[in-house]
Each structure stands twice: as C-alpha cells, then as structure tokens.
Amino acid sequence: MIKCHGIGVVDMFTEDELVRYERQIIIPGWGEQGQEKLKKAKVVVAGAGGLGSAILNYLAVAGVGSIRVIDGDTVELSNLNRQILHSEKDIGRKKVDSARDKLQSLNPHIEIEAIGEVITEDNVFEMVGDYLIVDALDNLPARYLLNRVAVQRELTLFHGAVYGFEGRATTIIPGKTPCIKCLYKDVLPGKIPVVGVIPAVIGCIQATEVIKYVVGIGELLINRLLIYDGLGQKFTEARLKQDPHCEECRLPRSFTIGDER
Amino acid sequence: MSVKVKIPSLLNKYANGQELLEVEGYSLIECTRNLVIQLPGLKRWLYDKQGELRPQVWFFINGERIYDDEFTKSLNDGDELFFLLASGGG
Numbered sequence: 638m639i640k641c642h643g644i645g646v647v648d649m650f651t652e653d654e655l656v657r658y659e660r661q662i663i664i665p666g667w668g669e670q671g672q673e674k675l676k677k678a679k680v681v682v683a684g685a686g687g688l689g690s691a692i693l694n695y696l697a698v699a700g701v702g703s704i705r706v707i708d709g710d711t712v713e714l715s716n717l718n719r720q721i722l723h724s725e726k727d728i729g730r731k732k733v734d735s736a737r738d739k740l741q742s743l744n745p746h747i748e749i750e751a752i753g754e755v756i757t758e759d760n761v762f763e764m765v766g767d768y769l770i771v772d773a774l775d776n777l778p779a780r781y782l783l784n785r786v787a788v789q790r791e792l793t794l795f796h797g798a799v800y801g802f803e804g805r806a807t808t809i810i811p812g813k814t815p816c817i818k819c820l821y822k823d824v825l826p827g828k829i830p831v832v833g834v835i836p837a838v839i840g841c842i843q844a845t846e847v848i849k850y851v852v853g854i855g856e857l858l859i860n861r862l863l864i865y866d867g868l869g870q871k872f873t874e875a876r877l878k879q880d881p882h883c884e885e886c887r888l889p890r891s892f893t894i895g896d897e898r
Numbered sequence: 899m900s901v902k903v904k905i906p907s908l909l910n911k912y913a914n915g916q917e918l919l920e921v922e923g924y925s926l927i928e929c930t931r932n933l934v935i936q937l938p939g940l941k942r943w944l945y946d947k948q949g950e951l952r953p954q955v956w957f958f959i960n961g962e963r964i965y966d967d968e969f970t971k972s973l974n975d976g977d978e979l980f981f982l983l984a985s986g987g988g
Contacts, residue, residue: 688988775988800985803908815963821984822953829987836988862963864982868907869917875980876962 671852676702684773687719691840709755719833784817802867804839818885912939
C-alpha cells in the first residue's frame with residue numbers, strides 16, 4: 638500500500654463544481670469520491686516555467702483543492718515560447734503572481750498559494766510541508782533539495798525534465814523507487830534548448846500521475862522512466878532501480894531531532 | 899560478442915542517422931569504447947576530457963538502468979545497450 642500524504646479537510650461541492658467536473662466524475666473508478674480526494678489534495682509545484690505551465694493548468698482545472706506554486710523568477714520575453722501560464726503583459730512580474738492570477742481565473746473553486754522565492758537549503762522543508770511534490774524545476778541543485786524533503790518525509794515526488802525535443806518523467810516513492818540523487822549524478826551544462834510542446838507533453842504526464850495517485854486509479858510510473866522523443870515521435874519506457882550507493886536514500890541518515898538537514 | 903546499441907535521437911546526427919547499430923564488446927565499458935571508435939562524433943558526449951564516462955550519461959541494458967559498478971559486468975550476445983543524456987530543463 639502506498640502512503641498517501643497531503644490529504645486535508647474538504648467542503649461539500651457546489652452545484653457549479655459538480656457541473657464543472659462532470660466529464661471526469663463519469664470516468665469509471667473516479668466518481669464524486671475521486672473528485673473529493675482531489676479537492677482535499679495538497680500539491681506543491683516547484684517551478685512555474687515550461688513544465689509548471691502544463692502541470693499547474695491541468696491540476697487547477699482538474700480541481701486539486703490546494704496548490705502551492707514556488708518560483709523565484711520574474712517573467713521574461715524569452716520564456717514565452719513555452720511558458721503558457723504567462724503573457725506579454727506579465728513581463729517583469731513575479732511568475733508566481735502571474736501563475737496565481739491565471740489559475741484562479743481558470744478555476745475559482747481552488748486555493749492557490751504563491752511563493753515567489755528561490756528554493757534554498759534553509760527554506761525548502763517549510764515550503765514543501767507535507768504536500769505532494771511536483772518537480773517542474775530547471776536546475777539540479779534545487780531538485781536535490783526537493784528530493785531531500787521527499788526522502789526524509791516520505792513524500793511522493795513527480796519528476797519531469799526536458800531537453801530540446803526530448804523529455805522524460807517518472808514517479809518517485811521514497812523507499813520503493815530510486816530518488817533524484819540515484820538517477821542524477823550531473824546534468825548537461827549550458828543553456829537548455831527547448832521547444833514549448835515538449836514540456837507541455839511531459840508536464841501533462843506529470844499532472845496525469847498526480848491525478849491518478851490522488852484519485853487512486855491506474856498504474857503509476859513507479860520504477861519506470863517514460864521517455865518522449867518528439868523528433869522520432871516515440872515513447873520509450875525503461876526500468877529504473879535504486880542506486881545501491883546513493884548517499885540520499887540508501888545510506889543511513891543521521892540527523893538530530895528538530896533539524897531535518 | 900555483439901551488442902545492439904540504440905542511439906538517442908538527440909545524438910542521431912553523430913551516428914550518421916543510424917538508430918540502432920551493432921558493437922563488439924564483453925562489457926559496457928568495452929562497448930562504449932568500441933562505439934566511439936565506430937562513431938567518433940559521439941566521443942565528447944560520452945567521455946570527459948580525462949577519458950572517463952561522463953556522469954551525465956544514463957546507461958540501460960535491456961531496458962534497465964545500470965550504475966557505475968555494473969559497467970564492467972559481462973554482457974550477453976544480442977543484449978541491447980541504450981543511453982540517454984541527463985538534462986535538467988523545466
């Protein structure tokens with residue numbers, strides 16, 4: 638049985654909400670119960686860029702009740718080939734403010750919390766809390782920090798990454814699957830090429846994983862890496878396993894009470 | 899002994915457009931060494947300046963991720979080797 642964190646208290650649905658979610662409620666295995674689980678769910682999305690744009694849009698319209706968005710950047714013109722949360726009028730604004738406005742207008746029935754700060758060793762535990770974690774980041778050091786919280790608090794982490802016309806996604810359940818530190822020893826240096834459709838595809842896969850996990854249907858990408866090759870227009874799947882020498886999830890952790898780092 | 903190597907589309911141009919090719923070698927280390935002799939354009943993507951396999955490359959044998967300590971393990975004839983470059987874009 639997989640531990641399901643991030644579930645709080647729920648209100649009843651309004652008539653409007655039931656109409657809004659009707660098409661997904663009728664999916665076999667979903668029902669009002671599934672919708673209620675989504676409304677109770679608390680999800681933190683780290684990154685409001687290319688991946689974050691797809692993830693946040695679809696989690697919001699699906700009715701995830703509490704969404705926390707973390708991003709310390711402001712919107713730039715060069716973001717707009719892929720970051721469809723933001724528009725030209727948002728250039729210079731904090732990405733999280735632009736994201737909150739867009740998401741709230743898409744679905745006024747959910748709560749959006751915007752944290753416009755860069756993730757650091759000092760704030761990451763507080764920022765994540767006990768939320769389900771979606772990794773929509775663009776750098777490895779911050780991914781390692783998110784991963785540390787996931788591993789130490791046994792929180793599920795939905796990972797995605799892109800490069801050019803290629804992207805990949807996997808779902809990390811600490812103790813059952815490899816963690817980010819098992820998988821990533823380093824990444825390609827330099828400016829990352831990317832065409833907007835690729836983070837859209839990968840972000841949608843991550844959002845699909847979150848929705849299935851919360852509703853409790855389907856098969857997750859557990860110990861499976863789904864690779865999307867946009868040039869060859871192919872999906873490939875590979876099996877993953879923990880790195881027996883991983884310093885984050887395989888070695889015994891020593892920390893004193895009150896200091897999770 | 900021959901192993902099938904699948905080239906990621908990102909590096910296709912360094913493999914003269916080939917997606918799958920046969921490489922000789924008894925272990926991953928030998929196969930990658932022979933691969934870059936066959937396709938020298940791949941060398942800088944797979945090896946660093948010190949001649950070590952880059953930590954940014956993920957290797958898969960018959961569809962399963964393998965880590966450093968398995969790189970010298972014996973492979974079987976017809977095994978499939980696949981590699982990916984670790985990228986961090988979001």
